[in-house]
Amino acid sequence: MVSKLIAIGGGGFLMGSENQLLDRYCLNSTGKTIPKVCFIPTASGDSEDFLSRFYRAFSRYSCEPSHLTFFRKPRVGSIPFNDIEQHLLNQDLIYVGGGNTRAMLAVWQEWKIGNILKRAWQSGVLLAGMSAGAICWFEYGGSDSTYSGKLSPLKGLGLIPGSCTPHYDGEINRRSDFHFLIESGKLPSGIGIDDGAAVLFEGQQLLEVVASKAKVKAYKVKLEDGQIVEKSISARYLG
Template identity: 45%
Template sequence: MRRILAIGGGGFMMENSPTPVDELIRDLTKKAHPSVCYLATPSGDLPAHIDRFHQTYGDIGCETSHLAFFRQPNSRSILLSDFRTRILQQDAIFVGGGNTKSTLAVWREWGLDQVLREAWESGILLSGMSAGAMCWFEAGITDSFWGGVYRPLKGLGFLPGGCAVHYGSDPKRRETLHAAQQARAIPPSIAIDDFAAVLYANTSVDRVFSWKAGATAYQVDIDDTTVFETALVSDRNLTV
């Protein structure tokens, strides 16, 4: 089973840790002490994020590592010279938030995009928040171009359609997604609120999770010229 957990916003990068969604990632591996690797590429491998990941996931019983392209390796790093072998040994991979456009460029330059596809096809759980959620889809609505403007961006294409994150907390994302669909610049999309996550089994929505009242995900599509949203019911509310 190929699985991806796309998180609209939340987890250790946005909340007090550990959070329900961090524990969900651990539990989805069905292992007592899973190996989880953190890809902090979207934040330029910010040391504070890397340290917080190791603290959070270590505290909930995971064996942690990270892969960094912008920092010198340390004892917790996966070495760039051996990253394919080590990535394919993981139970789960978590991608943090930040700049989606720059992340994809780095991954493609190093060939990590192909290794991540291998990992997905071999049953390793892929997951991520914000940029780390959008990257798996055909396209996303992103502010990675800076300047306060949201634009469509081509993703890895593991999952069909588009993706928007932080949906309920940022009206500009909704406006941009609707305009992009009306212009046929982005395919039918999943839009995920903060404190909500969508689990894909193979390439279909399997379950929706939330851990804050009112948080959910939406299927966003267009009929002729009218964009419409269909709220997806959370199959499981995570304990806060």
């Protein structure tokens, strides 16, 4: 069984973009004609706006959308709490939204969601996500989900080795902060992902980088002989 995962630096329906290339890429990567898609917006506190954006975006395509929320009363498309594991394991694509990664992981721990997502991934369900939904799959993330708002280390689910940070070109201090955390040993080597770029993993191997706009990339960042080494990975433009 092939395990696949897509980490998105930024873009798509959650960032209010009419550029749907990354959304379509996620759907197409399932290999299914009418994929079952579940959206998990925990990191945003189950934002009603994010839920509306999800259904508005994915209603354009041939798919079966649903969502999993913890902070809102059930609504059309929501998963009953006693059916979470069965439902998630029956999906073709699970898409995790952005927001506060630390808070999301705390809620997931209470509900054992991380274990369920790992089983789904191992059984061939495509996992994807943007921002917090990209960081969470790695051993560690460079996350701004703190009171200070500064980038800091955060332990993830550990499906992919190393570290990750999104919005690599979209936030002024993101790149330099990520470099500092790796250089100081607070984060292991990792990958920075530009807004508009996404990284596809097959198992734990990086398969390709794709882009919804020109010139965006992903970057491998590591410490070598006491110096930060950053290597860009060219992206395949989806347009």
